[in-house]
Amino acid sequence: MTVEATASCSNCRFWISNPAKLRETGGNCRRDPPRIKDGWLTGQWPRTDCDDWCGAWEIGPESHL
């Protein structure tokens, strides 16, 4: 089984689901500090969907992979 088949933001240790502010499947990646975008006064955490993933993925404490 490949990492691509199992890893996702939803089971990554850096991800926090935030359905109150985002789409139901969305959340924030907290691997790195918030980033300031042009025109924004405060930093923003990168937003991802639960089925996204990246090469920095690490297994979360409640993952059952």
Ligand code: SF4
């Ligand atoms: S973007 Fe990468 S590091 Fe961030 S939550 Fe998703 S898999 Fe984890």
